[in-house]
Amino acid sequence: MSNLTYLLNVSLDGFIETTDHSLDWTAIDEELHYWFNERTRGAAASIYGRRMYDLMTAYWPTAASDPDATPAMLEYAEIWNAMPKIVFSRTLDSADHGFRVVRGDIGDELANLRKEFDGEIEVSGPNIASQYIERGLVDEYCLVVHPVILGAGTPFFPTIATPIRLRQTASKRFESGVLALTYERA
Numbered sequence: 001m002s003n004l005t006y007l008l009n010v011s012l013d014g015f016i017e018t019t020d021h022s023l024d025w026t027a028i029d030e031e032l033h034y035w036f037n038e039r040t041r042g043a044a045a046s047i048y049g050r051r052m053y054d055l056m057t058a059y060w061p062t063a064a065s066d067p068d069a070t071p072a073m074l075e076y077a078e079i080w081n082a083m084p085k086i087v088f089s090r091t092l093d094s095a096d097h098g099f100r101v102v103r104g105d106i107g108d109e110l111a112n113l114r115k116e117f118d119g120e121i122e123v124s125g126p127n128i129a130s131q132y133i134e135r136g137l138v139d140e141y142c143l144v145v146h147p148v149i150l151g152a153g154t155p156f157f158p159t160i161a162t163p164i165r166l167r168q169t170a171s172k173r174f175e176s177g178v179l180a181l182t183y184e185r186a
Contacts (some may be wrong), residue, residue, distance in 0.1 A: 001115075002114040002119060005121070005122050005140040005141070006123050006132070006142070007039065007123075008143070009026050011148050013149045014157065016155070018153045019152050025148050027147075027177070029174075029175075032178055033076060034072050039142075040083065042119070043083065043122045044117035044118060044119035045113065045117045045122075046086070046122045047121060048125055049087070050088070056080070060076070064078075081097065084098065084117070085097070086113065089101055106132060106137075110132070126156060133157065133164070138185075141182070145179045147177040164185065165185070165186040168181065168182070
């Protein structure tokens with residue numbers, strides 16, 4: 001059975017993007033990018049919401065043609081382009097770049113994906129992840145905490161009615177001051 005992991009960059013005060021949806025505040029250097037590469041390489045599949053799908057497909061399918069792409073970015077593009085990807089969308093009829101569109105109930109679809117894929121399934125994007133969190137379906141949380149305070153924006157976690165108890169399973173500090181903190185349900 002597969003493990004569902006919510007993995008995303010987050011500011012020190014808990015936001016994944018600014019109020020104008022900017023991600024310019026992240027400090028993704030080569031060290032951190034290679035770490036993301038290894039995480040992605042180890043995943044069996046990735047789940048995206050529509051906005052994250054739009055963000056990722058705007059660059060990664062053609063990253064190899066970017067003269068400014070670093071070796072870590074090129075490696076990530078190769079890994080990402082080859083992996084199975086799922087996008088939840090009510091408006092997309094089809095998707096490119098290795099994506100499959102699903103529309104059903106997120107719980108039912110996750111149950112199907114857990115049977116289909118052996119290993120970690122990453123969910124990326126706060127809107128789709130919040131639906132999994134609210135239903136208690138996330139097995140692991142990986143917060144890549146950047147040393148910046150945004151003050152406002154899109155929160156990493158949704159508002160929930162009942163606390164979710166977690167146990168830390170890993171941490172990694174990067175030279176940039178970024179911390180990767182991993183938790184699983186207690």
